[in-house]
Amino acid sequence: MREIALPTQLPPVAFTHNFGRFNDSFGVKNNEFEVIYLNKELGQNYYSIRIKPVKYKLEFTEEKIAQSIKLNNGSEAIFSTWIEGFNILVFENNNWQYVLSVDKKNSEAVTKEVLVEIANSIK
Numbered sequence: 629m630r631e632i633a634l635p636t637q638l639p640p641v642a643f644t645h646n647f648g649r650f651n652d653s654f655g656v657k658n659n660e661f662e663v664i665y666l667n668k669e670l671g672q673n674y675y676s677i678r679i680k681p682v683k684y685k686l687e688f689t690e691e692k693i694a695q696s697i698k699l700n701n702g703s704e705a706i707f708s709t710w711i712e713g714f715n716i717l718v719f720e721n722n723n724w725q726y727v728l729s730v731d732k733k734n735s736e737a738v739t740k741e742v743l744v745e746i747a748n749s750i751k
Contacts (some may be wrong), residue, residue, distance in 0.1 A: 632661060632679055632724060637749035639665075639730060639738040641673045659684055672733035677726065685725035686718065695740070700748045707740050717743040721750055 643665040651660040660680040667673035692710040697717075699705050705719035715735060717728045728746060730738045 630723075633722065633750050634663070634677065635728075635746045635749045636751070637746045639675050639734070639742060639746065641675075641734055641737050642667055642670065643673060643675070644668045672731045674731045675738070676729045678729070679724050679726050682720055682723050682725050685720070686727065688718065697740075697744055699744065705744065705747055707743070715740070715743070717747055719747055726750070 644667045646663065646665045648661065648663045651662055660678060662679075663677045665673075665675040688706055688708060692708050693706050694709050695707045697705045697707060699719060701721065703720055705717050708716050708718065709732070711729070713732055714729045715732055715738070716730075717726075717740070719726055726747065728743050730743065
């Protein structure tokens with residue numbers, strides 16, 4: 629029963645559909661909100677935003693972190709490539725953990741810097 633702020637910026641690739649849903653994880657009902665953007669013609673045009681309370685956050689070991697990045701609000705973001713097929717940016721904002729995930733096939737268009745810009749678009 630808390631407000632969730634979404635990024636106002638999207639990756640610079642074409643999407644035909646977007647979906648939102650609540651997921652149950654850690655045995656807790658509706659403790660994660662997920663938004664998926666996809667292109668039915670171009671499978672590599674896939675982007676998702678997963679948001680969950682910080683108390684249920686994903687933890688990253690050192691070897692899974694490609695780079696730590698400072699966001700405009702002063703918080704730290706983690707860029708990782710350890711999930712097969714995806715680049716992810718993970719950060720916290722207002723007691724929520726955000727996981728931005730994009731297909732690695734779009735790495736030239738959706739760079740790490742683009743993911744950071746998207747993260748910085750949350751107000």
